[in-house]
Amino acid sequence: MVTHTADQVEELRRAALEHLWVYLREPSEMAEKGEPQIFVEGKGCRVTDASGNSYIDAMSGLWLKNIGYGRTEVADAAYQQMLKLTYMPLGSTTEPAVRLSEKIAQITPGDLSRSFFTSGGSESVETAMKISRAYFKRIGEPLRSKFISRKGSYHGATFGALALGGAPAFPKTDYEPLLAGCFHGPQPNAYRCEYGGETPEECAELCAKAIEDIIKFQGPQTVAAVVAEPVSSPYGAIVPADNYWPMLREICDRYGCLLIADEVITGFGRTGKMFACEHWNITPDLMTVAKGITSGYIPMGGTIVRKAIADTFVGGPSAAFRHVITFGGHPVAAAASLRNIQIMEDEDLVGNSARMGAYLLDGLKELKEKHPMIGDVRGLGLFCGLEIVKDRKTKEYFPEDAQLGPRLTQAFGENGILLRGGDMMNIMPPLCVTAGEIDETISAMDKVFEQTGRDPRRPLPLAENRGGAENRPRLKFVVLAYFSRRPRVGMDPDPRGLVQSVAL
Numbered sequence: 001m002v003t004h005t006a007d008q009v010e011e012l013r014r015a016a017l018e019h020l021w022v023y024l025r026e027p028s029e030m031a032e033k034g035e036p037q038i039f040v041e042g043k044g045c046r047v048t049d050a051s052g053n054s055y056i057d058a059m060s061g062l063w064l065k066n067i068g069y070g071r072t073e074v075a076d077a078a079y080q081q082m083l084k085l086t087y088m089p090l091g092s093t094t095e096p097a098v099r100l101s102e103k104i105a106q107i108t109p110g111d112l113s114r115s116f117f118t119s120g121g122s123e124s125v126e127t128a129m130k131i132s133r134a135y136f137k138r139i140g141e142p143l144r145s146k147f148i149s150r151k152g153s154y155h156g157a158t159f160g161a162l163a164l165g166g167a168p169a170f171p172k173t174d175y176e177p178l179l180a181g182c183f184h185g186p187q188p189n190a191y192r193c194e195y196g197g198e199t200p201e202e203c204a205e206l207c208a209k210a211i212e213d214i215i216k217f218q219g220p221q222t223v224a225a226v227v228a229e230p231v232s233s234p235y236g237a238i239v240p241a242d243n244y245w246p247m248l249r250e251i252c253d254r255y256g257c258l259l260i261a262d263e264v265i266t267g268f269g270r271t272g273k274m275f276a277c278e279h280w281n282i283t284p285d286l287m288t289v290a291k292g293i294t295s296g297y298i299p300m301g302g303t304i305v306r307k308a309i310a311d312t313f314v315g316g317p318s319a320a321f322r323h324v325i326t327f328g329g330h331p332v333a334a335a336a337s338l339r340n341i342q343i344m345e346d347e348d349l350v351g352n353s354a355r356m357g358a359y360l361l362d363g364l365k366e367l368k369e370k371h372p373m374i375g376d377v378r379g380l381g382l383f384c385g386l387e388i389v390k391d392r393k394t395k396e397y398f399p400e401d402a403q404l405g406p407r408l409t410q411a412f413g414e415n416g417i418l419l420r421g422g423d424m425m426n427i428m429p430p431l432c433v434t435a436g437e438i439d440e441t442i443s444a445m446d447k448v449f450e451q452t453g454r455d456p457r458r459p460l461p462l463a464e465n466r467g468g469a470e471n472r473p474r475l476k477f478v479v480l481a482y483f484s485r486r487p488r489v490g491m492d493p494d495p496r497g498l499v500q501s502v503a504l
């Protein structure tokens with residue numbers, strides 16, 4: 001359904017190009033391509049842009065639209081809470097925040113039992129880092145300040161969280177120096193095992209041992225925590241073999257450091273369990289969540305802490321955790337979270353994630369059989385990924401001038417699927433996805449890989465086939481004239497176009 005005229009769409013684009021800082025995009029390039037695309041509606045797994053183009057959202061927004069779009073129950077819960085109370089003074093709380101903390105204690109593994117609410121993933125990770133350091137100060141091990149995470153991971157945009165990350169799409173060079181004392185181990189990617197493991201289990205073991213080696217080298221008495229996503233997104237759904245997380249747990253226990261599971265994407269059903277740690281029966285010391293906690297209906301996040309650790313912050317005013325996030329645990333967001341979780345439970349969306357995830361993975365494996373450019377397919381629940389290679393034997397990626405990422409993204413869009421193309425890709429539709437919608441997604445991908453596979457180096461006719469293009473030449477002229485007056489400073493070159501091609 002067309003909701004805006006072509007003129008209205010162009011007017012919106014013009015305003016966006018002049019005033020809005022669109023994440024990860026550079027305005028003159030967007031102007032050239034007739035972007036940004038502006039979305040106006042969503043229902044279930046489908047979204048519609050202002051020009052009336054409709055898509056299956058195979059990325060769940062940014063891996064968060066777990067219950068799907070357009071659930072009025074969540075809107076109603078937020079609305080009702082807005083009518084009642086929209087904020088609480090510092091040092092007190094609200095009923096939805098209490099109920100949500102209680103609910104989370106029930107559904108998270110083991111004795112994870114106290115939640116510090118934030119407004120998103122980065123703040124949750126930052127909070128987990130601060131809790132870890134403050135915890136060791138309280139228990140008389142003040143030297144434990146270091147963090148060990150993995151190359152190829154993403155933990156957020158703030159200074160601490162960015163220091164933990166190692167995703168090439170988010171180079172740190174613009175912002176350095178970052179937080180000192182952060183060290184990076186390997187990603188347990190069996191397809192390209194950095195340590196030469198020949199089976200997924202061997203790769204997992206070698207990669208877990210590499211974390212142990214870093215702990216030993218740094219001095220165990222100086223390490224606060226190991227931080228990892230149970231399934232990692234930037235390199236395209238890196239699912240470790242089953243021995244990896246139990247090994248990480250055991251290593252952390254052996255050296256007395258904390259284990260932080262960053263479940264910002266994996267939490268709330270994404271992998272076919274409510275929390276991914278359940279796949280391996282482990283309880284992390286701290287767990288960070290965001291995204292799926294409200295299915296992206298409203299910003300929300302949290303750091304969930306095991307009882308023994310949280311209890312060190314009990315015992316008189318000096319024990320308190322001195323850390324405030326103004327909007328953390330906002331009552332409206334808490335009410336929306338509770339309703340979101342209830343929908344997941346009532347409709348068994350976690351079970352659907354496991355079932356439809358297996359179905360999606362089968363479909364992707366069939367695509368791999370047909371298309372030599374698909375080098376690897378992997379996934380857990382509805383957290384699936386693949387790697388695109390020029391040569392299956394050498395696992396070499398396509399050269400940068402093939403512009404594979406943008407070309408695939410555009411072709412997916414032209415075939416009705418929102419999916420970011422690149423060397424590594426994540427495929428994560430909402431957890432309410434049906435077999436029919438997965439079939440549609442797979443058949444669109446099939447068509448795109450068929451076309452692209454025929455001529456992987458064909459230059460890209462970007463932005464030609466989108467709706468609402470009538471005024472584009474005029475807009476392009478105005479905007480390019482505007483941007484050409486500005487010096488282009490400060491951006492790192494992105495030699496492999498990784499902003500386009502890494503999955504995150």
Ligand SMILES: Cc1ncc(COP(=O)(O)O)c(C=O)c1O
Pocket residue numbers: 120121122123125154155156157229233262263264265290291
């Ligand atoms: C695993 C992980 N942790 C943390 C974050 C940061 O979350 P946010 O963007 O909500 O700050 C992300 C974001 O994608 C993530 O994937």
